[in-house]
Structure formats: structure tokens, C-alpha cells
Amino acid sequence: MATNKHAIIRYEALDRCFSNKGKKFFIDDLIAYVSDALKDYTGTDSSISRRQLFKDIDFMRSEAGFRAPIGSIKEGKKTYYRYEDMSYTLAMQQINPVEAELLKTTLEMLGRFKGLPQFDYVQELALKLKKSFQLEDLEHSIYFDQNEYLRNLHLLGEILKLINQRQVLNITYRSFNQAEDEYVVIHPYFLKQYNKRWFLYGQCQGFDSWTSLALDRIQDITIEEDATFIPCNESPEDYFEDIIGVSKPIDAKCEFVKIKVNKSLWPYIDSKPLHPSQTVIDRAEAYTVIQLEIIPNYEFYAQILGFGAAIEVISPLLVREKTVRRVKDSLKNYY
Structure with missing residues (x-):
């Protein structure tokens, strides 16, 4: 699509002519109107040739242009030009079909966030794009591993709005291992999704470290009306740098964890590292030894145990012993 400033002015001027229901624009009228528009922009006398005008009309009609429904209506020996669909405007067609296809793919992705009212408009916008550019539905072309039955998904939009408003929240909360509700005053910073679940991160009143709910x-x-919001003093990237998942044990330190990976599992671990710090420190025909610089947490152990016999924690000894203990506890259920 042309990006020349003069071309854009010409297209927008022609758009105003073609969408004008009260006046018929013949060729000479179009030339005069577009020339005046160019003069208003440049401040000097400017004109457009008849040849250029027809080239602009052909471009606006074309697939590479705006697919504009410009009709040629005969009146005696003369012809005037007008949109055949008077609801059409160039303002709605500022992208070409290729760009629209890419945008619609993005809209389909955003449309998966069904719990966020801020994204409710995407389905309507996708329909408008389909109508304007004759796009095929992408509904069955991409799927996301999202738990649409997760409790409280409808709260995502409300919480996101409260985060942006920097509101201090009073949350009634009950974890899986609690019989009673607890009341948490939290300064919310961001939402994070992990393993099909959503978590709210922030700083609880009276604590220095972050809390995840x-x-x-x-x-x-x-909303805790009388509380003053405490700004975030750490970036999420720094916070999650040394952990897998979402939980960060208090006062835990980062460790070098060595793991032996069976050759049958290695292609998977190689293509999808357990953590950004993953490095190879030894190779053999039957296995590969990797090293992670992490804080071992619940998600780390869950992920390691999920690989079964294809993976073995070598060191540190304490991390290895904790892994062995979890394996033994699991075996008790089968004996």
C-alpha cells in the first residue's frame, strides 16, 4: 500500500467524494476537489491529472489497495462516481488484505481471554474484518490449552482494572489446605497464568516480600478505601528469574541443580528447556547432564517427578533427597 503523503491525501479526498450522498462527482469535479485538498495541505497551487486520478481510482478498487466498491454511474454522456455500498468508508479500510489476515489471527488469539471484558470487542471486530476483506474463519485453526471452567475467571477483568487504578484490595481467601477463610490486604501488581491457573501477585500489608493468590x-x-497504595519495587522479570512456575519460597537461595536426562527424553528437554538458565555440562550416549540455576520450589519438583524414570536429580544432595522422598511417598499409595 502506498504511503506517500500526497497519495494518502488524494485517497482521503476521493473517499469524501465517493461517500457524499448529496452530490454527484464527475471527473472534472473529482479533479477540482482533489486539487483543492492538495493545495490546502501544501499551501501551493497543486493539481492532479486525469491520468493520475484514474490510476488512484483503480488502486482504491484493487486487491492491493482498499477493495473500495467504487461504482461508475452513467448520466447522459457523462459519468459520475460513488460508492455502491454507501456504508463503506476508507477510514475502515486502512489495512490491506494481507495485513487484515495477520490482524485477524491476532484477534482470534486475544479472543481466547474470555474472562477479560476488555477483550469482548475482538469478536465483533473480527466479524467486521471478515466482512470487509472476505476472510475465512480461523475459529478451528488455533486452539489454546486454557481451562475455561476455572473458577473465578470472570474476575480477571475486574482485578485487572483495579490493578491499573492502583487500588488496595481486601481479599477474602481460602487456600486448599484451609478450612476457614482468611482476610488479606494486598497491594496488587500483576496477574500471571501458569499451568491453566491464574495468580494475583502483590505485596500484603505488613510484609516486604510479594504474595501470590x-x-x-x-x-x-x-477496595480498602483508607489504605495508600505501595508501588511495586521489583520487576516481574527479576522476581521470576530464578524459579520455575509461580511459587517462591521465603528466604530460599538460588542453587546449581544438576539433572541427568535419559536420551529418550533429551530431545524434548533440549527443545523446551526446563528453565532459561539450562546449560549442558556433560554428554554421553545414554544420557545428557544439564545444570539449572534456580530456587527449587513446588513446581520444580512437580515437573521433575512428572518425567518419571527418564530424569534423575544428581545434586545438590538436599534437593536429591527431597526428590527421593517425594517418589517414596508416591509409591506408598501403591503398596
């Missing part, structure tokens, strides 16, 4: 365990949310 599972969205599906929230019972109620109200």
Missing part, C-alpha cells in the same frame, strides 16, 4: 481460591474482593 490463586484466582480460583478468592472468595470476595473489596
Whole structure:
């Protein structure tokens, strides 16, 4: 699509002519109107030739241009030009079909966030794009591993709005291992999704470290009117740099964890590292030894145990012993 400033002015001027229901624009009228528009922009006398005008009309009609429904209506020996669909405007067609296809793919992705009212418009916008550019539906072309039945998904939009408003929240919360509700005053910073679940991160009143609250365990949310919001003093990237998943044990230190990976599993681990710090420190025909620089947490152990016999924690000894203990505890269920 042309990006020349004069071309854009010409297209927009022609658009105003073609969408004018009260006047018929013949060729000489179009030339005069476009020339005046160019003069207003440049401040000097400018004109457009008849040849250039027809080239602009052909471009606006074309697939590479705007697919504009410009009709040629005979009146005696003369012809005037007008949109055949008077609801059409160039303002709605500022992207070409290729760009529209890419945008629609993105809209389909955003449309998966069904719990976020901020994205409710994407389905309507996708329909408009389909109508304007004759795009095929992408509904069955891409799928996401999202739990649409997760409790409290409808709270995502509300919480996101409260985060942006820097509101201090009073949350009624009940974790899986609690019989009673607890009441948490939290300064919310961001939402994070992990393993099909959503978590709210922020700083609880009276604590220096961040707290994570599972969205599906929230019972109620109200605004703490008299509290002053405490700004975030750490970036999420730094916070999650040395962990897998979402939980960060208090006062835990980062360790070098060595893991032996069976050759049958290695292509998977190689293409999808367990952590950004993953490095290879030894190779053999039957296995590969990798090293992670992490804080071992619940998600780390869950992921390691999920690979079964194809993976073995070598060191540190304490991390190895904790892994062995979890394996033995699992075996008790089968004997």
C-alpha cells in the first residue's frame, strides 16, 4: 500500500467524494476537489491529472489497495462516481488484505481471554474484518490449552482494572489446605497464568516480600478505601528469574541443580528447556547432564517427578533427597 503523503491525501479526498450522498462527482469535479485538498495541505497551487486520478481510482478498487466498491454511474454522456455500498468508508479500510489476515489471527488469539471484558470487542471486530476483506474463519485453526471452567475467571477483568487504578484490595481467601477463610490486604501488581491457573501477585500489608493468590481460591474482593497504595519495587522479570512456575519460597537461595536426562527424553528437554538458565555440562550416549540455576520450589519438583524414570536429580544432595522422598511417598499409595 502506498504511503506517500500526497497519495494518502488524494485517497482521503476521493473517499469524501465517493461517500457524499448529496452530490454527484464527475471527473472534472473529482479533479477540482482533489486539487483543492492538495493545495490546502501544501499551501501551493497543486493539481492532479486525469491520468493520475484514474490510476488512484483503480488502486482504491484493487486487491492491493482498499477493495473500495467504487461504482461508475452513467448520466447522459457523462459519468459520475460513488460508492455502491454507501456504508463503506476508507477510514475502515486502512489495512490491506494481507495485513487484515495477520490482524485477524491476532484477534482470534486475544479472543481466547474470555474472562477479560476488555477483550469482548475482538469478536465483533473480527466479524467486521471478515466482512470487509472476505476472510475465512480461523475459529478451528488455533486452539489454546486454557481451562475455561476455572473458577473465578470472570474476575480477571475486574482485578485487572483495579490493578491499573492502583487500588488496595481486601481479599477474602481460602487456600486448599484451609478450612476457614482468611482476610488479606494486598497491594496488587500483576496477574500471571501458569499451568491453566491464574495468580494475583502483590505485596500484603505488613510484609516486604510479594504474595501470590490463586484466582480460583478468592472468595470476595473489596477496595480498602483508607489504605495508600505501595508501588511495586521489583520487576516481574527479576522476581521470576530464578524459579520455575509461580511459587517462591521465603528466604530460599538460588542453587546449581544438576539433572541427568535419559536420551529418550533429551530431545524434548533440549527443545523446551526446563528453565532459561539450562546449560549442558556433560554428554554421553545414554544420557545428557544439564545444570539449572534456580530456587527449587513446588513446581520444580512437580515437573521433575512428572518425567518419571527418564530424569534423575544428581545434586545438590538436599534437593536429591527431597526428590527421593517425594517418589517414596508416591509409591506408598501403591503398596
